[in-house]
Amino acid sequence: MNATLELASMATAPETDPAFVPEHRRQPAAVRERFARLYERPVTLEIAGLTKSFEAGGGVVTALQDISFRAHRRELICVIGPSGCGKSTLGRIVAGLDEPSGGRVRVDGEEVDGPCPNRGMVFQGYTLFPWRTVLGNVMFGLEVSGLSDTAAEQQAMPWVEMVGLARFATSYPYQLSGGMKQRVAIARALATNPRLLIMDEPFAALDAQTRAQMQDYLLQIWRQVDVTILFVTHDLDEAVFLADRIVVMGAHPGRVLEIVEVPVPRPREVAHFESPLFVATKKHLEKLIHHERPKDADRLPIVRMTQVGDDVE
Amino acid sequence: MTSATPRRGWLPVRKPLSSRRETALAVASFALPLLLWAAVSYLPFLWHPFVRITDPGDAAEFTAGTLVNRAAFAELEQRAAAEGRRPPRGERANPVYLPAPHQVAQAFYTAFRTPPRLANEPWLHQSLGRSLRVILYGFLISSAIGIPLGLLCGTFTFFSKLSEPFVEFFRYLPAPAFGALCVAVMGIYDAPKIAIIFIGTFFQQVLIVANTTRRLDLGLIEAAQTLGASRKQLLTKVVVPGVIVDLYTDTRILLGWAWTYLMVAELVGTTTGITYFINQQARYRNYANVYAGIMLIGLIGLGSDILLAWLGRRLFPWQPRAGRLSMGERVRAVLPAGEATAPASA
Numbered sequence A: 001m002n003a004t005l006e007l008a009s010m011a012t013a014p015e016t017d018p019a020f021v022p023e024h025r026r027q028p029a030a031v032r033e034r035f036a037r038l039y040e041r042p043v044t045l046e047i048a049g050l051t052k053s054f055e056a057g058g059g060v061v062t063a064l065q066d067i068s069f070r071a072h073r074r075e076l077i078c079v080i081g082p083s084g085c086g087k088s089t090l091g092r093i094v095a096g097l098d099e100p101s102g103g104r105v106r107v108d109g110e111e112v113d114g115p116c117p118n119r120g121m122v123f124q125g126y127t128l129f130p131w132r133t134v135l136g137n138v139m140f141g142l143e144v145s146g147l148s149d150t151a152a153e154q155q156a157m158p159w160v161e162m163v164g165l166a167r168f169a170t171s172y173p174y175q176l177s178g179g180m181k182q183r184v185a186i187a188r189a190l191a192t193n194p195r196l197l198i199m200d201e202p203f204a205a206l207d208a209q210t211r212a213q214m215q216d217y218l219l220q221i222w223r224q225v226d227v228t229i230l231f232v233t234h235d236l237d238e239a240v241f242l243a244d245r246i247v248v249m250g251a252h253p254g255r256v257l258e259i260v261e262v263p264v265p266r267p268r269e270v271a272h273f274e275s276p277l278f279v280a281t282k283k284h285l286e287k288l289i290h291h292e293r294p295k296d297a298d299r300l301p302i303v304r305m306t307q308v309g310d311d312v313e
Numbered sequence B: 001m002t003s004a005t006p007r008r009g010w011l012p013v014r015k016p017l018s019s020r021r022e023t024a025l026a027v028a029s030f031a032l033p034l035l036l037w038a039a040v041s042y043l044p045f046l047w048h049p050f051v052r053i054t055d056p057g058d059a060a061e062f063t064a065g066t067l068v069n070r071a072a073f074a075e076l077e078q079r080a081a082a083e084g085r086r087p088p089r090g091e092r093a094n095p096v097y098l099p100a101p102h103q104v105a106q107a108f109y110t111a112f113r114t115p116p117r118l119a120n121e122p123w124l125h126q127s128l129g130r131s132l133r134v135i136l137y138g139f140l141i142s143s144a145i146g147i148p149l150g151l152l153c154g155t156f157t158f159f160s161k162l163s164e165p166f167v168e169f170f171r172y173l174p175a176p177a178f179g180a181l182c183v184a185v186m187g188i189y190d191a192p193k194i195a196i197i198f199i200g201t202f203f204q205q206v207l208i209v210a211n212t213t214r215r216l217d218l219g220l221i222e223a224a225q226t227l228g229a230s231r232k233q234l235l236t237k238v239v240v241p242g243v244i245v246d247l248y249t250d251t252r253i254l255l256g257w258a259w260t261y262l263m264v265a266e267l268v269g270t271t272t273g274i275t276y277f278i279n280q281q282a283r284y285r286n287y288a289n290v291y292a293g294i295m296l297i298g299l300i301g302l303g304s305d306i307l308l309a310w311l312g313r314r315l316f317p318w319q320p321r322a323g324r325l326s327m328g329e330r331v332r333a334v335l336p337a338g339e340a341t342a343p344a345s346a
Helices: A002-009 A030-041 A087-093 A134-144 A149-162 A179-188 A208-224 A236-242 A270-274 A276-292 B021-040 B072-081 B101-113 B125-156 B157-170 B175-186 B190-214 B218-226 B233-267 B273-283 B285-314 B327-333
Strands: A044-055 A059-072 A075-081 A103-108 A121-122 A196-200 A228-230 A246-252 A257-259 B051-055 B065-067 B087-093
Touching: A002 A087, A044 A087, A044 A228, A059 A087, A059 A103, A059 A228, A059 A257, A075 A087, A075 A236, A087 A103, A087 A121, A087 A196, A121 A179, A121 B218, A134 A149, A134 A179, A134 B233, A149 A179, A179 A196, A179 A208, A179 B218, A208 A236, A236 A270, A236 A276, A246 A276, A257 A276, B021 B101, B021 B190, B051 B072, B065 B072, B101 B125, B101 B285, B125 B190, B125 B233, B125 B273, B125 B285, B157 B190, B175 B190, B175 B233, B190 B233, B218 B233, B233 B273, B233 B285, B273 B285, B273 B327
Parallel strands: A075 A228, A075 A246, A121 A196, A196 A228
Antiparallel strands: A044 A059, A044 A103, A246 A257, B051 B065, B051 B087
């Protein structure tokens, strides 16, 4: 039902021919079937008419305006947009860390009212507890839920193993690299068996190589775990590589521009980065986000400081 | 090209020196003032504004051992020579309030061995014990209330708004001003002294602990919330372990302040403790003992601080140590890679 709605709202194709289908919408049969199955699954996350505004400098700023979309069980949905579009705020509201000004957020039919372990969160800044070991960090959620230390340790250890850090179970966070820290954070968030995992630009601080590796790890984990993922990012490649669907947001005010079904088949591999479907989807996203920016916004007023003829390009 | 700030030499900008140089400088920081003091004490031409009479000659107004200032002594010599009397003799000396290093060093030893002049006076070690007891009680009572209150203020705006305005006001009231009041209420023994240390420490402590708590990364608290921690669990499992290292440092600094208030506190009511010793020795003009007493406080302060710093490194193993390696890390550094420490990349 959602798919047809989104099709109808598509108005960005420059071609006038009504029968024209842009390349990123030409889904292979397997992908189309996959989406059909996906939409039959129960809705895990439902966001309806969500708004967020706050007072700043005497005026009211609308950070989020009428955001509505749904994510189905075990869907991996990405939220992208330029900085200032409120995508992180959206993630924080779903996690229960920020309060919306209006609208509804439901997870498994239950209204969100503050943070709760059925919605795990992975932050960009790792936020590992520095005084706890890797295992201790993963045990935290289990401990506060009332499990004994032994039981918590028994349940936490498989998660540490799953993210490939069994050898570092007794290491402290300061001894780990950025990628390893973020794997601990993912294990910690999953250890309490959340219905929804919210990831707020989790790999943005990592170098390109580690980031690619982490994206691969995430897909491997997601395949094995019954969890729906809401992944906030500003990286288009990352979004296309990971997502089933991408919620594209615009800034000022933050709003949903379009919800894009990613036509790239699964399982995804690094080779897909160069496939025509991948490139076409990325181009479409670029166009959507680029439209938002005023022309000439990225020209700097620089005076020439070299001699005439001494040009570098 | 020559750099304007070369990396080598003794003055690299905001970079550590070699550990040998750092040790040498630490030794010099004590050696230099000591050297200056020794120079002033042992080199007669440096200052020595007085003459100590060794032989009064025929001048009846002097006895051996008296200090006379140099101009008066010269005049006396001239007068004796003019009148054909035997001139007095003496050697240049410093004022009595500036004893030489060896005299103070001696006093360190003898102060503990010398029985008090009066039967009811305490020995030095008894005075010192009393000082330590007063400061310990004052500081423990203050910490027992101040640290929990500061943690609450730093975590919940409710407690912060309820208590901090008053605390902020009260900390400007000088603790010694409460001396007379404390004596009137609590008598002349140790209770008012403990109270003054409490007043001097507590209000600063609440504000400092609250500020330290507020500096805790909000991300850690939010992460714990999304993992299902209750308010009580947030306090005990996140806030306390999260700030404990900084809290420990704060406490070390506050303990230094408590020593300052000790001097005032001990003058309140009946003078006691190390302050009593210092005052009494000054009255007897045993200045070597006065210096020994003051330095004793410095040594206790420095010693306890070094001890606490060492203990802190043992207590909080999750702290990455910038710069120099601890003994434990030295040992681990020679183990095979990956055995005890993680490699830089996954």
